């Protein structure tokens with residue numbers, strides 16, 4: 001079984017601030033840090049640090065060499081990542097004194113994925129292979145349709161939630177991994193039971209993994225709900241913690257772990273990630289768990 005992450009690669013500009021900038025306000029940041037990130041790259045590295053072989057597909061701009069280098073240096077198979085004219089995606093991340101963040105993304109070349117490119121990448125994969133997707137690239141509806149046609153098992157982290165998702169055939173998704181806000185986007189409620197009821201009704205064949213931050217995580221699979229507490233820790237920067245969780249969950253699926261074992265591994269990995277700065281830089285190796 002091969003694993004493909006088809007997603008975004010971003011340069012993350014993290015600005016430490018006393019408080020998030022308010023409308024109409026100009027404020028000075030206390031510090032600027034630059035990291036490699038993007039949900040696609042982060043999740044690919046998380047799958048890899050969890051111990052699996054993973055392929056990454058996505059498009060960077062002429063400035064994207066460091067993003068590709070970071071993927072390769074972390075053991076990700078990056079031969080399908082393409083370079084195109086233009087600027088890579090980037091994220092402007094405000095990180096406040098309470099370690100909360102506010103993220104503005106600019107898609108750049110992440111929004112240049114075409115059907116031709118997607119078809120060329122997906123033609124290298126076959127029935128039963130795993131495809132991990134997020135919602136930071138163009139062409140997502142086509143990628144889902146094509147992967148379903150091939151018979152790949154599709155895992156979707158629908159982040160960030162926006163109306164692009166409405167054009168996707170979400171019935172082709174086998175596993176949804178989402179946080180409470182994303183659950184609310186779909187179901188209209190932030191109550192975990194309400195979120196599960198919505199997905200059970202709309203997507204009865206899918207399993208749902210719901211991350212609840214300090215309240216741990218839950219999974220609805222085969223009509224059974226399993227809940228795992230979070231590992232308590234000091235929080236420095238939550239950027240990339242959800243991606244760490246997602247990557248480790250995909251590794252758990254690949255290894256055939258029980259839901260409890262997979263979730264508990266994810267909780268440990270995410271707890272380590274929130275205690276470190278940055279996105280790709282914060283993801284732990286399996287040996288650290």
Ligand code: RIB
Pocket residue numbers: 008010011012036037038039042090091103105136239240241242243279
């Ligand atoms: O999930 C965290 C990621 O979201 C950051 O690395 C940033 O690039 C945005 O894509």
